[in-house]
Amino acid sequence: xxxxxxxPRHLIKEKRETATLKCYPIPRHDTVYWYQQGPGQxxxxxxxxxxxxxxxxxxxxxxxxxxxxxxxxxxxxxxxxELGDSAxxxxxxxxxxxxxxxxxFGPGTRLTVL
Amino acid sequence: KQExxxxxxxxxxxxxxxxxxxxxxxxxxxxxLQWFRQDPGKGLTSxxxxxxxxxxxTSGRLNASLDKSSGRSTLYIAASxxxxxATYLCAVSWVNKFYFxxxxxxxxxx
Numbered sequence: 001x002x003x004x005x006x007x008p009r010h011l012i013k014e015k016r017e018t019a020t021l022k023c024y025p026i027p028r029h030d031t032v033y034w035y036q037q038g039p040g041q042x043x044x045x046x047x048x049x050x051x052x053x054x055x056x057x058x059x060x061x062x063x064x065x066x067x068x069x070x071x072x073x074x075x076x077x078x079x080x081x082e083l084g085d086s087a088x089x090x091x092x093x094x095x096x097x098x099x100x101x102x103x104x105f106g107p108g109t110r111l112t113v114l
Numbered sequence: 115k116q117e118x119x120x121x122x123x124x125x126x127x128x129x130x131x132x133x134x135x136x137x138x139x140x141x142x143x144x145x146x147l148q149w150f151r152q153d154p155g156k157g158l159t160s161x162x163x164x165x166x167x168x169x170x171x172t173s174g175r176l177n178a179s180l181d182k183s184s185g186r187s188t189l190y191i192a193a194s195x196x197x198x199x200a201t202y203l204c205a206v207s208w209v210n211k212f213y214f215x216x217x218x219x220x221x222x223x224x
Contacts, residue, residue, distance in 0.1 A: 031210055042203060042214040043158070056211040090157060100165050101146060101207060105158040 002026055004106035006091050012112045013081050021076040021109045025093030031055065032074040033103065034066055035090040043090060049074060050096060081113045116141045118206055120215035127194055128223050135189040135218045137204035142182045149178050149189050150203045152217070158203065162189070194222045 005024040013019050025032050031050045035043040045058035049068035068074045088110050092103040117140040127133055146165045150158040162171045162178040170179040177190040187204055201217040
């Protein structure tokens with residue numbers, strides 16, 4: 001079965017640079033979520049999209065923005081990167097229309113800011 | 115804001131034991147609750163989903179229960195195996211927003 005795809009899997013950036021993370025949800029899933037997981041921490045909800053519209057917002061810094069495109073893939077744009085942004089970034093997708101909203105996670109993008 | 119707590123934070127048991135992981139949440143107005151497994155440096159694997167109208171779900175050696183009124187869920191693992199060693203996370207949702215607990219790190223000794 002198709003899973004959530006994230007790219008790149010690893011990314012190394014310098015401070016103050018910009019990064020773009022991509023997420024391709026499971027086919028026919030209508031909702032995408034972004035999470036940030038720091039070392040030894042639980043995943044922190046950043047933002048979600050339902051049918052290409054922003055649905056909910058969590059602890060997403062103003063330096064970050066995200067969108068969902070017409071093909072349902074989503075991109076998380078991170079600007080003015082800081083050392084503290086180094087983390088695992090997960091994307092998850094679900095089908096709200098299916099009635100249960102079970103989340104399926106991608107393998108994550110490991111971002112290292114030097 | 116929803117607060118999710120998992121107890122214990124870490125657990126070490128010999129192979130073959132039955133064990134219970136606990137998850138509590140402060141706001142009973144949840145849409146569903148999901149249990150995940152995470153191996154070090156890896157993504158999250160969905161184990162069980164309990165919708166707000168359900169009381170429990172079972173999958174193989176795993177059984178999860180939900181008591182919304184008391185804000186509690188338990189994950190029961192029967193006949194634990196070394197391959198079960200991982201961090202187990204519970205997450206509660208209100209529509210499209212999910213809150214995670216800090217996880218229980220399980221070590222099953224051969």
